[in-house]
Amino acid sequence: MSIELSNISKTYNGSDFVLSDISVKIETGEFFAIVGPSGCGKSTLLRMIAGLIPITSGELKINDKDVTNLPPQERSLTMVFQNYALFPFLSVKDNVAFGLKARKMEKSEIDSRVINALELVNLSEYKERKPGELSGGQRQRVALARAIASDAKICLMDEPLSNLDAQLRNKMRSEIRELQQKLGLTLIYVTHDQVEAMTMADRIMVLNEAKTQQIDSASDIYDTPSNTFVAGFFGTPQMNLIPVTLHANSQSLNNESGLNFPNNHQLSKGKYLVGVRPNALSIDDSATVNNGLITTIEYLGTHSIVHVILDNSLEVLVETKSAEHLTTNQQITVNVTGKYYIFSEDGQSLLLTNGGYINDGKSSKEPKLQALF
Amino acid sequence: MTQYNKKAKIQQFMHYLLLIILTLFILIPFILGFWTSLLPTADISKGALWSSHISLDNYVTAVTQTPIIRYLFNSLIISIITMLAQIIFCSLSAYSFVFLKFKGRDLLFYVFLATMMLPFEAEVIPNFTTVRTLGLLNHYAVMIVPFLTSAFGTFMLRQSFLQIPGELKEAGDIEGLSHWQYYYKVVMPYSKISIYTLAAYSFLSSWNQYLWPMLTTFSDNFRPVQDGLRQLQSQESFNNWGMIQASAAIIIIPTLIALFFGQHYFKSGLNEGAIK
Numbered sequence A: 001m002s003i004e005l006s007n008i009s010k011t012y013n014g015s016d017f018v019l020s021d022i023s024v025k026i027e028t029g030e031f032f033a034i035v036g037p038s039g040c041g042k043s044t045l046l047r048m049i050a051g052l053i054p055i056t057s058g059e060l061k062i063n064d065k066d067v068t069n070l071p072p073q074e075r076s077l078t079m080v081f082q083n084y085a086l087f088p089f090l091s092v093k094d095n096v097a098f099g100l101k102a103r104k105m106e107k108s109e110i111d112s113r114v115i116n117a118l119e120l121v122n123l124s125e126y127k128e129r130k131p132g133e134l135s136g137g138q139r140q141r142v143a144l145a146r147a148i149a150s151d152a153k154i155c156l157m158d159e160p161l162s163n164l165d166a167q168l169r170n171k172m173r174s175e176i177r178e179l180q181q182k183l184g185l186t187l188i189y190v191t192h193d194q195v196e197a198m199t200m201a202d203r204i205m206v207l208n209e210a211k212t213q214q215i216d217s218a219s220d221i222y223d224t225p226s227n228t229f230v231a232g233f234f235g236t237p238q239m240n241l242i243p244v245t246l247h248a249n250s251q252s253l254n255n256e257s258g259l260n261f262p263n264n265h266q267l268s269k270g271k272y273l274v275g276v277r278p279n280a281l282s283i284d285d286s287a288t289v290n291n292g293l294i295t296t297i298e299y300l301g302t303h304s305i306v307h308v309i310l311d312n313s314l315e316v317l318v319e320t321k322s323a324e325h326l327t328t329n330q331q332i333t334v335n336v337t338g339k340y341y342i343f344s345e346d347g348q349s350l351l352l353t354n355g356g357y358i359n360d361g362k363s364s365k366e367p368k369l370q371a372l373f
Numbered sequence B: 001m002t003q004y005n006k007k008a009k010i011q012q013f014m015h016y017l018l019l020i021i022l023t024l025f026i027l028i029p030f031i032l033g034f035w036t037s038l039l040p041t042a043d044i045s046k047g048a049l050w051s052s053h054i055s056l057d058n059y060v061t062a063v064t065q066t067p068i069i070r071y072l073f074n075s076l077i078i079s080i081i082t083m084l085a086q087i088i089f090c091s092l093s094a095y096s097f098v099f100l101k102f103k104g105r106d107l108l109f110y111v112f113l114a115t116m117m118l119p120f121e122a123e124v125i126p127n128f129t130t131v132r133t134l135g136l137l138n139h140y141a142v143m144i145v146p147f148l149t150s151a152f153g154t155f156m157l158r159q160s161f162l163q164i165p166g167e168l169k170e171a172g173d174i175e176g177l178s179h180w181q182y183y184y185k186v187v188m189p190y191s192k193i194s195i196y197t198l199a200a201y202s203f204l205s206s207w208n209q210y211l212w213p214m215l216t217t218f219s220d221n222f223r224p225v226q227d228g229l230r231q232l233q234s235q236e237s238f239n240n241w242g243m244i245q246a247s248a249a250i251i252i253i254p255t256l257i258a259l260f261f262g263q264h265y266f267k268s269g270l271n272e273g274a275i276k
Helices: A044-052 A090-104 A105-120 A136-149 A167-183 A195-199 A218-223 A228-233 B002-035 B040-047 B057-065 B068-099 B105-117 B120-134 B140-147 B151-163 B166-174 B178-189 B192-207 B210-217 B223-234 B242-274
Strands: A003-011 A016-026 A031-035 A059-061 A078-081 A154-158 A186-190 A203-208 A211-216 A241-248 A272-274 A282-286 A291-301 A304-310 A314-320 A331-336 A340-343 A350-353 A357-358 A367-373
Touching: A003 A044, A003 A203, A003 A218, A016 A059, A016 A203, A016 A211, A016 B068, A016 B166, A031 A044, A031 A090, A031 A195, A044 A078, A044 A154, A044 A186, A044 B166, A078 A136, A078 B166, A090 A105, A090 A136, A105 A136, A105 A272, A136 A167, A167 A186, A186 A195, A195 A218, A203 A218, A203 A228, A211 A228, A228 A241, A228 A272, A228 A340, A241 A314, A282 A314, A350 B057, B002 B192, B040 B242, B057 B068, B057 B242, B068 B105, B068 B140, B068 B192, B068 B223, B068 B242, B105 B151, B120 B140, B120 B210, B140 B192, B140 B210, B151 B192, B166 B178, B178 B192, B192 B242, B210 B223
Parallel strands: A031 A186, A031 A203, A078 A154, A154 A186
Antiparallel strands: A003 A016, A003 A059, A203 A211, A241 A272, A272 A340, A282 A331, A291 A304, A291 A331, A304 A314, A340 A350, A350 A357, A357 A367
């Protein structure tokens, strides 16, 4: 079942848009993540797809059928909620059967679906228990089983893992992905966690300030973020954003601290923002001319994150394989060794990556990439 | 360390001593009442607290020679109907104040709430005029109709319905539950504890009605227990205190049963409600 959103907007008072002009087509069997900071409208968007919140303007199609004004139960979809929305007074079995009973399905059919769904989430032996007697992860599984038991092929999930601890979250992440593949569900998954979105989704929609920032696969979003918001949102540790000035054509981009970015392209002179991921920077502690001072070193096992204050008092993060020879308050040199991105000064659009791609359109949405050489 | 333990122990001892003394103060009238119901009236009149004729005779007299059973029956009917009506009507109005969206909803609720602030005594005269005009005097209806719903019950259930997570409503909407279905399949079972509390409260307050039935009932056929008890006292030229005490003990029994079961459900309900 495919879902198509065309120019969907939401406003409560007619002037302040909670969501504006959202368009995307989600294919059958796709795992589609909607990600953004809290308050960006992602849960609202999900509830509009579900039919729980009316759509102000725009059109929503499910399987090419206009469902913009249909009530939720006629959109043939299920939803998994952040706090599971289990009924505490019903047993696990009855919780899973709840929707099926409400739809007046035959009893034998309900039983077989419930047994099947509970088996899929490994909860068969808990079917007589009340949700209150289960752990957080098990409750989450009951919520999943409820979605599975339904015959709807579209499943909406609203931050379903945010109440679980980190280990369980990792486990459930792969379980959800597996189930989705096995059952061929079209899944829309709302999260504020970029790691969840990147690891699970086929495609990701990044929302911020009521607008779509980018819709792409995880690798495309990571490799070619369409603006500084997306660039900063994806990847841990965060991408460094460094204001630079180009004094004359074909010179290096200079941020007045000795940290220069080679510029092979035809950029007109002016001010830009350069984004560079911590793993694209390196530290040289043997150079004679230094441009920074180490303030903190975070040891993370396989690598370390070094916080450096550059000479112009801008802080950058550098990822390094070995930090044993480094100490805090040490003068060092930061060099650019990897890929970097050149954004317009306001951060709204990606102009260049030094891999040789160029953004030919003016729009900040979905940059069309074109090889220079 | 031992110094500290000693101090804590003494403190605990004092706490319990205070509690025991207060408990005795509250229990003594009950114990005294129950005890005198076992004594012959002659001995009670003498002011004696001990007698050689301790028996259940007073109970037999009360049941066989007075309309106490009729009073009990009347009260039971009135209280049960009032209780059921209050559960149904209060929960329905609370549901609409929480889950339905209509213009002036909150204003209407405050008006509703304002009626709760009015003492019942202030309503007695207008209410009396109304029921007299309706021709309801000296009938079960007069003790039921004015109490079919209560602002307090609505307020209490509204507060408890507000605690129901919004996600449950959304989950219900996704399954296409109508308001009726959501009401009896989700809201009522979810708020079980509050419903039981309201049931116990409305049953007991109806059972303990005194002023209103006194004004509106004139015959033993409809008189509830509290007024019946008063009736026993004034009917006889000489007051059979032992029998009156026995009657009082009898009419307390349903109250105790209601409280006992109420408490039982209350506890099991509390345990369930503690889980998210």
